[in-house]
Amino acid sequence: MRTRAAVLRAGDAPFTLEDVELAEPGPGEVLVRVAAAGMCHTDLSGRRPRPAGAELLPAILGHEGAGVVESTGSGVTRVRPGDHVVLSFDSCGWCRQCLAGAPSYCEEFRERNLTGRRVDGSTGAVAADGTELSSRWFAQSSFAHHCVATERSVVTVDPDLPLDVLAPLGCGVQTGAGSILIGLGVTAGASVAVFGSGAVGLSAVLAARLAGAARIVAVDLHAKRRELALELGATHALDGADPDLVAQLQEITGGGLDHAFDTTGVPSVMRSAVEALGPRGALGLAAGADVLLELPPPLLAGRTVTFLLEGDAVPQTFIPQLIEHWQQGRFPFDRMIRPYAFDAINDAEQDSRSGETIKPVLVI
Ligand SMILES: NC(=O)c1ccc[n+]([C@@H]2O[C@H](COP(=O)([O-])OP(=O)(O)OC[C@H]3O[C@@H](n4cnc5c(N)ncnc54)[C@H](O)[C@@H]3O)[C@@H](O)[C@H]2O)c1
Ligand SMILES: [Zn+2]
Ligand SMILES: [Zn+2]
Known part of the structure; x- marks a missing residue:
């Protein structure tokens, strides 16, 4: 499907909003219409040069997305179209660390979150000029109107809650x-x-x-x-x-x-x-x-x-706890957030780097 994404083409280039073609969600994956995405310092590390053969750019970054599930790939049972979700990091579910309840130390953490590719090596994203784009950054690449995430990385939330507030829960918070x-x-x-x-x-x-x-x-x-x-x-x-x-x-x-x-x-x-x-x-x-x-x-x-x-967290249990604390007034993490229009993504980065804004959230 065609969507619009913020693409980072080089380490010293600004983000550019481009039309991109996203592959349909595969087995165990979900297509999400992104409502908001926080910007984490780790997104900015995507600008750093990487060793030959492990290049990330050009890429769609963003790993604090929140949105609404539009469709699901085969085998997905835990979420369905219309569900509101916060997107977090991905893990395999079957390695020793995952089975011990420590998915952030998953043996496939790097492959699934930091390479910009699925474990099979595909990215599932192509720019309008035909360039293959790294996607699947933290299994989402949510600086975009749509993204494909894995069923394991999404956390369902109450649809009455504001997604532009919840977005940063997925990583920084x-x-x-x-x-x-x-x-x-x-x-x-x-x-x-x-x-x-x-x-x-x-x-x-x-x-x-x-x-x-x-x-x-x-x-x-x-x-x-x-x-x-x-x-x-x-x-x-x-x-x-x-x-x-x-x-x-x-x-x-x-x-x-x-x-x-x-x-x-x-x-x-x-x-x-x-x-x-x-x-x-x-x-x-x-x-x-x-x-x-x-x-x-x-x-x-x-x-x-x-x-x-x-934070050693299991997103599916910890994020709902944080939301509960926030709703009860004990965890006002929303005080750190400043919203930005999606096309102001370069201003958001600039304000984050200067220290002016603590947590920019792109409203998409
Ligand atoms: N381990 C993880 O899972 C994980 C997850 C998210 C982010 N991170 C990393 O955590 C770091 C913090 O992320 P953030 O979004 O809060 O970044 P940030 O840049 O907003 O915060 C870093 C803060 O450190 C302060 N600082 C810098 N030098 C200092 C010094 N000498 N003394 C005191 N303070 C100093 C800065 O002023 C800034 O306020 C980043 O490196 C990010 O990549 C790690
Ligand atoms: Zn694992
Ligand atoms: Zn992060």
Whole structure:
């Protein structure tokens, strides 16, 4: 079928809205009319060069889609046309990690979410000029009026709820909240520092408040973002450029953090996070660093460092929980959202990069 999509043709090019031809949904797949799509920092990483043979561009990106199911491929039983869905990451369902309830560590996670292709190698998307486009970015490529997702990656939601609010739940919000509630298992009375107050970090702050953490320290370079973190439930906010950061964190927590969560991907910040941990403290990392990490001696005494993917969440159970918390006023993640018209996608990217907008949502 023909649809309109935002295509990224080169790492340094703007997104261009183009007519594209999408393959019909195959076995286990669903065609979704996209109503809205959040922009996550990981979409922007699609601009980075990749090794020869693993090129992603030209591509349709977008992995925080929400919309309405239009049709389903063979074998699909869990969703039907007309269902409202939030799109999340894909997993195989049958590997050891999936069977253990940890689909974000699926043995096929990379193939299914980051290559822009189905596992059989096809992309299912062609531009009007005949160029094959990477699609299936996180099994969706939702910067488009329509996309084909997998049955396993969609989460059905109440049709009365606004899809342009729910869209970011599929990645950024789930990642921040899940890392705190599931990955790090923050409990009442604990101390937590969240490094970076973007969409992932602020979702973590909201979740730490939900968990009843006693000390919630937000760290960011932007004063405006630190202010919002305080409004959303942080008990303290510190400037990431402060040379006394570690000492301040130790003072606030009376000896060291129980939990730290890094969303900056900045090696020096990760190092400070380790230094500020108390005994048996745990640091969760959400952003990959391109360099080898040197971890300082305080890692002794039972401390741990873990890379968390998608907050360790199972989208089909966790996203409905977050929606429930939001409806009951305990999880106001919508405060981070700024809507953009679809054809303003390049402005959305610019505002996300400058720090002006925390979570752009394209209304399609
Ligand atoms: N692990 C996962 O499953 C997963 C999922 C979604 C996103 N991510 C990654 O998480 C990261 C965060 O995503 P986001 O959408 O919140 O991005 P973002 O850019 O909005 O947030 C990052 C924040 O870190 C702050 N920061 C940068 N350097 C800093 C420093 N030295 N000290 C303190 N703060 C600093 C920035 O000011 C910004 O507010 C990205 O790298 C993204 O790719 C990972
Ligand atoms: Zn799997
Ligand atoms: Zn993401």
